[in-house]
Amino acid sequence: MSFHWESTVIAIIAFVLLYWLLNKYAFGPLFGVMEKRRQLVNEEIEAAESSRREAEQQLAEQKRALEEARKEAQEIIESARRTSQKQADEIIQAAREEANRLKNEAIREIQNEKNNAIAALRRQVSGLSVQIASKILEKQVDEKAHEQLVDQYLREVGKTS
Amino acid sequence: MHVFPVVQVGGFNLDLSSILAIVVSGLICFVLAKLATRNLSIRNPSKLQNFMEWVVDFVHNTIASTMPLSKVKHFLGLGMTLILFIFVSNLLGLPFGIVTEHHEEFKLFGSTVVSQEYIDEHGGHAHVAWWKSPTADIMVNLGLAVVVFFLIHFLGLKMNRKHYLAHYFKPFPVFFPLNLIEQVARPVTLAVRLYANIYAGELLIATILLLGIPGIPLLAVWQGFSIFVGAVQAFLFTILTMVYISQAIVHEDH
Numbered sequence: 001m002s003f004h005w006e007s008t009v010i011a012i013i014a015f016v017l018l019y020w021l022l023n024k025y026a027f028g029p030l031f032g033v034m035e036k037r038r039q040l041v042n043e044e045i046e047a048a049e050s051s052r053r054e055a056e057q058q059l060a061e062q063k064r065a066l067e068e069a070r071k072e073a074q075e076i077i078e079s080a081r082r083t084s085q086k087q088a089d090e091i092i093q094a095a096r097e098e099a100n101r102l103k104n105e106a107i108r109e110i111q112n113e114k115n116n117a118i119a120a121l122r123r124q125v126s127g128l129s130v131q132i133a134s135k136i137l138e139k140q141v142d143e144k145a146h147e148q149l150v151d152q153y154l155r156e157v158g159k160t161s
Numbered sequence: 162m163h164v165f166p167v168v169q170v171g172g173f174n175l176d177l178s179s180i181l182a183i184v185v186s187g188l189i190c191f192v193l194a195k196l197a198t199r200n201l202s203i204r205n206p207s208k209l210q211n212f213m214e215w216v217v218d219f220v221h222n223t224i225a226s227t228m229p230l231s232k233v234k235h236f237l238g239l240g241m242t243l244i245l246f247i248f249v250s251n252l253l254g255l256p257f258g259i260v261t262e263h264h265e266e267f268k269l270f271g272s273t274v275v276s277q278e279y280i281d282e283h284g285g286h287a288h289v290a291w292w293k294s295p296t297a298d299i300m301v302n303l304g305l306a307v308v309v310f311f312l313i314h315f316l317g318l319k320m321n322r323k324h325y326l327a328h329y330f331k332p333f334p335v336f337f338p339l340n341l342i343e344q345v346a347r348p349v350t351l352a353v354r355l356y357a358n359i360y361a362g363e364l365l366i367a368t369i370l371l372l373g374i375p376g377i378p379l380l381a382v383w384q385g386f387s388i389f390v391g392a393v394q395a396f397l398f399t400i401l402t403m404v405y406i407s408q409a410i411v412h413e414d415h
Contacts, residue, residue, distance in 0.1 A: 003300055004167065004174040011183055011295070011304025018187045018246060023238040026194035027217075031237065033201045034214060040203060 163260065163290035163367070164279070169272040177269075182295035186250040194245065220244055223400050228407035236403060239312075244399040247296060247305070247355070251391025254294035254363045255384050258370075261289045296394075297363050299356040306348035309402045313347075317409030324412040347405055351398060358394050362387040 136149070166177040197213035206214065220240040224233045261267075264286050267275040275287045295301045317325035329340045365383055369376045 004176050004179075005300065006173045007176050007179045007298055007300035008304040008307065010175075010180055011301040012308055014183045014187050015242070015246065015305055015308055018190060019239065019242045021191055022194050022242050022245075026191070026198045027238050027241055029201055030194075030198045030210075030213060030217065031234075033203055034217060037203045 163288050164275055165293075166269065166274050166289050166291060168270050168274060170270060176298065176300075178291050178293055179295055179298045179301055181291065182250070182253055182293055182298075183301060186246060186253055186295050189249050189253075190242075190245050193249075216245070217241060220399065223396070224403045227400065227403040228411055232407075232410070236406060240399050240403060243305070243402060244395045247398050248391060248395035250294050250296040250301075251359050251394060252294070252388060254292065254297055254359070255366070255387050255391075257292065258290060258367070259292040261291065263287045263289060293363060294359050296355050297360040299352060299360075302352035302355045303348070305355075305398070306352040309351060309405065310344075310348040312402075313405045313409045314344075316406055320410045321412050325409055347401075351401060355394050355398055358390055362390055 165179070167174050168177060169175075194213065197207075197209040200207060201210065217237065221233060221237055224236055224240050228236075263275050264280065266273060266277045266280070267287070267289065275289060280287050329337055331340075362383070366380065366387070369380045369383060372379070
């Protein structure tokens with residue numbers, strides 16, 4: 001076994017050269033690519049996370065919008081019901097009033113007719129009594145005539161009755 | 162039992178098998194990494210890219226277990242290079258060997274690789290091993306350890322100077338020599354641990370090969386185990402480096 005320091009020197013030179021070459025042409029680019037991939041993965045994860053967050057936010061928004069719409073619809077239905085109730089009440093009220101009015105009018109008219117009829121009857125009765133009176137006065141000449149007259153009337157009455 | 166082909170060039174002793182192994186390991190590492198990162202894609206990574214990313218994740222977790230997460234990315238490239246290079250190096254000597262047999266003096270580039278005396282001493286023949294794991298050579302491991310050693314102290318001085326310098330005198334100033342020994346022992350143990358594991362593995366493979374055909378099942382088992390050992394040693398070297406760096410640069414406020 002012999003020792004040659006030249007081997008040591010050559011080994012040192014070779015190793016340093018190899019280190020330099022490998023780093024320049026092989027490992028440098030390789031480390032770069034690995035670092036780039038790491039960044040890519042990081043970015044992808046971040047993007048996925050942010051899109052998930054966005055989706056969640058949108059879902060919540062949508063839920064809120066839906067809830068709002070539902071509430072609004074409920075309100076609209078409620079108000080429509082109230083309005084229709086009010087209108088129905090109003091219509092019934094108006095009909096009732098109209099009916100009352102018609103009834104009152106009819107009553108008044110009936111009263112009027114009645115009064116008119118009574119007045120007309122009264123007028124006729126008074127006219128009749130004047131006629132009777134005048135006829136009596138005309139025929140108050142004699143007893144005979146008088147009797148005749150009464151009979152005549154009685155007959156007339158009997159005929160009419 | 163094997164001789165390594167060492168040539169003298171301009172006063173330097175160059176171990177050709179080590180140089181070959183280092184160059185081949187480095188090439189395999191680079192080609193593998195380059196293939197894995199050829200068509201990089203964020204969404205549709207290729208199988209090889211997936212594998213390389215798994216290695217990156219593994220190394221990242223390993224480093225993160227030794228120091229705060231914010232500092233990990235500075236050392237990810239270092240950890241990847243270390244674990245990849247050492248793992249490939251550990252496996253390099255396993256699948257085959259290239260051995261030449263010489264019966265007379267063998268010369269290469271004008272310098273003697275195997276001398277006649279050596280051949281005479283070893284029964285008229287010599288085996289020269291051309292192929293091995295670079296990490297089965299302690300001097301190569303020492304190179305890696307020296308890189309780590311300088312890195313630790315440079316980073317300690319640069320990023321954490323006050324506490325780095327103070328820690329040599331902790332818990333008492335008397336401990337200064339002990340701390341110095343520790344600092345020296347670290348790279349030495351790093352290199353020796355790796356060397357011993359891998360060299361022992363290859364030595365045993367060479368020994369089993371002497372058994373011939375009956376040794377094949379044993380060889381298969383041992384090679385499988387050597388892959389495991391190679392992976393563990395690559396991991397150990399990397400994590401220990403990171404622990405040392407972490408100790409030098411991280412100061413925890415009490």
